[in-house]
Amino acid sequence: NAGVTQTPKFQVLKTGQSMTLQCAQDMNHEYMSWYRQDPGMGLRLIHYSVGAGITDQGEVPNGYNVSRSTTEDFPLRLLSAAPSQTSVYFCASSDPGQLTEAFFGQGTRLTVV
Amino acid sequence: LAKTTQPISMDSYEGQEVNITCSHNNIATNDYITWYQQFPSQGPRFIIQGYKTKVTNEVASLFIPADRKSSTLSLPRVSLSDTAVYYCLVGYTGRRALTFGSGTRLQVQP
Numbered sequence: 001n002a003g004v005t006q007t008p009k010f011q012v013l014k015t016g017q018s019m020t021l022q023c024a025q026d027m028n029h030e031y032m033s034w035y036r037q038d039p040g041m042g043l044r045l046i047h048y049s050v051g052a053g054i055t056d057q058g059e060v061p062n063g064y065n066v067s068r069s070t071t072e073d074f075p076l077r078l079l080s081a082a083p084s085q086t087s088v089y090f091c092a093s094s095d096p097g098q099l100t101e102a103f104f105g106q107g108t109r110l111t112v113v
Numbered sequence: 114l115a116k117t118t119q120p121i122s123m124d125s126y127e128g129q130e131v132n133i134t135c136s137h138n139n140i141a142t143n144d145y146i147t148w149y150q151q152f153p154s155q156g157p158r159f160i161i162q163g164y165k166t167k168v169t170n171e172v173a174s175l176f177i178p179a180d181r182k183s184s185t186l187s188l189p190r191v192s193l194s195d196t197a198v199y200y201c202l203v204g205y206t207g208r209r210a211l212t213f214g215s216g217t218r219l220q221v222q223p
Contacts, residue, residue, distance in 0.1 A: 033211075041215060042213035043211075044213075045210045106156055
């Protein structure tokens, strides 16, 4: 069973480029979210979704877009990459009513030069 | 939103029991206490969750006193593979997303 799958695992972007980080889950979870983790710090919430067609902003949403057209997928788009977006990005999913037990992907390490 | 406070780092040796305490003075009535483990270059992994008293699973035990203003994660007989960052989170299970602090970096020595 795959759980939460993130692609790519590593990515280098030039400033100003755009890209999409992919996240897919096979557990039929309604709730999905994106976090970023900077060196030596905890995770900070970027965007989250409570179901297909519904998204909302988290703590650090600027510079990122999300959409949720299916239950399984929750892509994160960087509109115009900046060096400040260099980070490790994690996608998570969970069952409604059990949101504190989240399943995380392996992460995408993004470097913006 | 209840704020949590936990030690920045801890050191231990293989075979010892490790107790990591988390303070959450403003915990709300419907909040649960949840602990996650994160290995380098991996996403966090749910370890254990509790509301009050004691919870035990195959990985750890969680002790919560009656006032619920703190909790202690207990790892029995740690090994090198338990070296990780441990996060204490407080929130109700219907909350839409998790709030992570900086965690406790546990280093297990041989």
